[in-house]
Amino acid sequence: MKGISSIQNQGGFNQQKHLISRHITAKGRVKQAELLSHASSIRQEIIDITLPVLAKLTEGEILRALIFGDKSQLSEQRWQQLRQTGAGHLVAISGLHLSVVFGLFYGLLILLSRLFVASQHRGYGVGIILIAAGITLGYGYLSGFAVATQRALLMMLLLVIFTVVKQYSNSWDRLLYALCIVLLLDPFAMLSAGFWLSFLALSIILLAVKPERIEAEPNLAHLQDKPQAIFVRVSTTLKRFYHKAVLGIKVLWAIQWRLAIGLGLLQAVLFGTMSPHSIWLNLLFVPWFSVVVIPVAMLSFCLWLAMFVVLRVLTLEPAMINGGGEVLFYLANLSLAPFVWLLSISDHLPLSLVKITEQWIIAIVFLCIALGLLYYRRYSSRYTTWTWYGVAMLLCLPIVLQTYAVSRHELHVGHQPNAAPHWQMHVLDVAQGMAVVLQQGQHGVIYDTGAAYGDFSYAARAIVPFIAAKGVTRIDYIVVSHADNDHVGGLSLLSQTYPNSKIIADFNVKPYAKRPANQTCRGKLWWQGIELQFIDNTLQSDNDNDQSCVMRLDDGKSAVLLTGDIEAPRERALLKADVTLAVEVLLVPHHGSRTSSTPAFIAAVQPQVAIVTAGFANQYGFPKNDVMARYQDRGISTLHTGHQGQISLSFTEKGYKIATYRQQLAPFWYNQLFKFGESLKAE
Template sequence: MPMLSGLAALAAGLLMLRWMPGLPPLWWLYLQLVLGLLLLGSRAWRLGLFALGLGWACLSAQWALDDRLAPGLDGQVRWLEGRVVGLPASAEGVVRFELEDIHADRAHLPGRLRLSWHQGPPVLAGERWRLAVSLKRPRGLVNPATFDYEAWLLARRIGATGSVKAGERLQAAEGPVAWREALRQRLLAVDAQGRAGGLAALVLGDGSGLRDADWQLLRDTGTTHLMVISGQHITLFAGVLYGLVALLARFGLWPRRLPWLPWACTLAFAGGLGYGLLAGFEVPVQRACVMLAVVLLWRVRFRHLGVLTPLLAALCVVLLAEPLVVLQPGFWLSFGAVALLVLAFAGRLGAWPWWLTWWRAQWVMGLGLAPLLMALALPISFSGPLANLLAVPWISLLVLPLALLGTLLLGVPLLGEALLWLAGGALELLFLVLAWIALQLPAWIPAQIPFWAWGLGALGALLLIAPAGLPVRALGLALLLPMLFPPLDRPAHGEAEVRVLDVGQGLSVLVRTREHALLYDAGLRRGDFDLGERVVVPTLRGLGVSRLDLMLISHGDADHAGGAMAVGRGLAVKRVLSGEPERLPVVLGAERCSAGEAWRWDGVDFRIWQPPPGGDSNDSSCVLAVQAGGERLLLAGDLSARGEAAWIASGQPLAARWLVAGHHGSRTSSSSFFLRAVAPEKVLISRGHLNAYGHPHPLVVSRIEALPAGLHDTAVEGQLLLQLGRGGEPESEREKSVFWREK
């Protein structure tokens, strides 16, 4: 019991890093480590372990933060040399790869960079390059309930990103990573019935060959873990080796001088570790190998300690090796899944039929992981239990063995290719079945809910998967209700909630009243990079918005209209208006906006206007005025000074407290004449950090400051929230305290 409580105290300290709003100074961290060591010899030794865990986690995180690009180099172009690590990904003419062993003249650079090269030459793992790179500090779009790019970069200890402007290869690929690259190229060249990319994901852990539609399908059916090498794949391969030794020993075919159990565990770990090295030994694979090692060691020597001890030991080893894994959803999901299975099956009396055990495991995972998925702002798949019931054995017993055996036998003429052809066909059949399942039961993106509602739901889920004899088990259904049907905050009558989303170099604004929702523009789409799908829809869903009464697309440019199709697929949209409906997909059924159209929702007034025909696309923008509680907001689209002059001449009332500046702060918009007519107290600008256009232009900034008016910028502050009708100040999403986010 002391061992169990000690491991729990150490794990609690290491896990606490995830919720730290900021990191203590270095002198305090070193003092904390010393105090923790001193406490180990006292009755408060558990507190000492907690202090050591938290101190080590914070110190490791601080080292990663210190390795970020210096602010003075942000946006600069520097020549550097480095070696390509991992397997580069290429899509839509863009090569993305990571660089280590970096050297640059007269500059200290981070130890790891993530780079992109538009229309660049092929880049292979293990090569050494000399590159001219436009460097950027780690920075991502900041919106509620969306992917946190900055946390992801820090968890991988990537200290800077950048785009390559020019480069030359200095050295060909060499070493194990070069061998992996050569094997990947061989796999991708095989005829696998269109699924060579999927086989590369299973064999090498390289998911770059899967299409965006494939990943979406996997998310919708809760089967993403099947195509990312994880504990399941490592454990399966190790289990086959363990079972083979056990089978030989049972039939007397194993050498008697060699004890079968230690050898079975040793060979299983060696096989799992070898598979992990083949997959690149990234952090998730390292985590799986550590868990496998601890479980096998427990099987050989420590079974008397129970099942919780190896689970906590594996957790502590993983966190001590890399404390920043707490920023990765996969860490929480993998350990959460194992803990749920332990809870569901430990201590059960009697043996269950295999089919009942398999079915129970799936619904336990589906129900038990739902609160965790909700906390991580990830989609919840209602079809997940059914999809995994079919997909896990299909991948584990058919596709993966064929893929591994085919890869091993690629040197044998025709045989390896034939096995991979069969594996690819089996994988394609699985994707067809998953597509049908996803169509029947699409994934659900839950809304953000109060902590108390989430806590009750999590407790309810645990009660439902607890042993059947627990007296209060039936209460679990009632406790789930607040989580599934939570009370959501809504604006009061006569007020409007306005969110200027952080969509980079584009625009998307959500306006909500008590019972209605309007979206003005939908963000950028460029190739497969669709911010409507990646940011706008998840944000709206996370806020509890499942339908839009109106989607108003100012004009047809990609940075305003690109995400409209994704929004139309992801939410129910009652009506679509645009200044250039002919440039939108026909399926949206967009109508041309009518200048002067006005309406009232829940005590909030809306009015739209559009310049007369004859201007360019920007001056076709349909603009919007929103008034609530005596406060007015103007959304100016991409109007130029010419369009602004026409708006003034129209005689519509323009005086407003809030103005979303036209064309992201371009010098061709926000003229002095227009700004004086509006006389805003606050000007909001939606634009990308270090964008190529130089927005906002210094001239526009000086005009705003001369009013004088306050300036708020999504590139600096993330999503901006204002409560129209309350007279308050805007709230910045970036200002919310988390230690990894740059303010």
């Protein structure tokens, strides 16, 4: 076993936080085992008998998510469609689903009670409420008790309890009780995105829905049974129905646009994306799911369970039982057809999913606060109107400045400026591999692309999300040091994602990029006022590592040396070459292996900071302790992506500043509590 320690970069998926929210603090591998006994839970047994039926339906994976909360079978394309339509909450069992199930069975039981029971009293009502709550609790059990499900169940149970004991409570009280109980039972629930999305969604709904005054029935006693009375009753009924329909549409609209803005902003903070079409699409999706999809799916499922029990008692063949299940789920499958059709249309909508940079997120948050102050100023007379307007204008400054920064044309510098430009170098955490992103405004350069294994690549997991989060819209160059997988693995994806980029490499990149390199690693070029000097390889060697592309960056004030995987022979060749090696920042050669970082090379480079790109507790044991000692004995600061995560350096005319992900960029409390990135054993 070893402590969980996933890669940590801005913009990327934080697997560490996801695992700790599920109470997973370590992971390991079973080398040998013997199955002694096996006992399935009731939930698993129900899932096992239902899945063969759902697997034969065209929309079986969505029904599987709606009934059991199991979203594992949803394809990546389907997830993308759900993200770009803002419909992900519809396949994640939450308050909407539980409310519909509770209302459905409560209504059915009330109807049956009135049909078959002549005398009605409060005991029947209480019993029906308890039965409906029990059925809904069973639905929550089938769904796996996710955070959103816990919140909704707690609020429902509190409502039932208060109803039974005749104790008044408003919705805000129940929401706070649910929040308190969820955090008492599971404090780590706050690390889950579902926790924030769930409670924020209900808070927005409670703020949007306001009690409406109900008109009293007209007094028709004086008309008795005259024809006028019938006409008045009919007209009054139609009028009330019309007003209720209009009111329902207004409430739905009020809830939906607030949810779209509030949850859209939270989605941007959590995932770095927003879906502009979610407002009008959810105006169609939510009523359809509430009235048709969820009730039909749950009734089909209940009938299927009842039929399965009866047919098993009759000892019929499994094929016949499954055939009957397909018939029962036919309407549920058919009800999802309009939903799936709209999801497919979303692939062709403009701006279906907008990526939001960190700067825009901050600016939009301040703008929303300003709009909120202006909206609620009418409820407060403590300050003057001009005070409210003044504060709102100050809060709008970030959005104005960000808009100006994006709209202005950047100067493309072709010669070395008098003063050093402002730029950043981000050494990304891509486990046992290398990936560096140079950033100057909206322009970027990528040096090495991380590893790829089958369908997985660190380019997709870390590099592309990072570039989007930092607001880099143009990748000018992709430099690949050599052809090892941990350096070239992501080139295929990056060359497709940034087709206008120029590839620089000394080997044939067509098998990876489907296009040749634009130039070799020789000579020098100017990029945004920074000199990129490629140091020629004069060493004749078959060692692939020694063929690495060595690049020196110089902005006139500070210099950086990127070395790839060069080893001792190439280091000696560099010492003999007529080039300047002294820099302030060095990327340690070959991930800190003993084949590199010779004392003579370190003495010639004389860096102030040495950065190692290596995975946490990697199988090679990089970086080696004796190699790191060579740097530390000379007073050189050493940083390790496996421990610190992403390492970002900001260069100005005054020098450079360093910020690491775990210590400065995102010093999350659970990193210190569990010593992620520091200890092999989670504490």
